[in-house]
Amino acid sequence: MATYLYETIPSRTGEAPVQFEIRQSMKDSPLTRHPQTGQPIRRLISGGLGIIGSNRGAATPSTGHGCGPGSCGCGKF
Secondary structure, eight states: EEEEEEEEOHHHOOOOOOEEEEEOOTTTTSSSTTTTOOOBEEEEEOOOOOOOOOTTOOSGGGTTTSSSSTTTSSSOO
């Protein structure tokens, strides 16, 4: 289950959207209505925590196994 950020779509000028989180399966379609109020909502795209791999035993990203100029872009040029 993933947690998605949604916000209400204001119906009046000057009304501020309200943001909230909902846990859903990644296979579920985005919601279009608030589950409690029925107000129109939209899912927001937000940054997340992206862990790409491991660099076992390396003191810094540029000294790990397989890192170096041209191999992964993290070495000194």
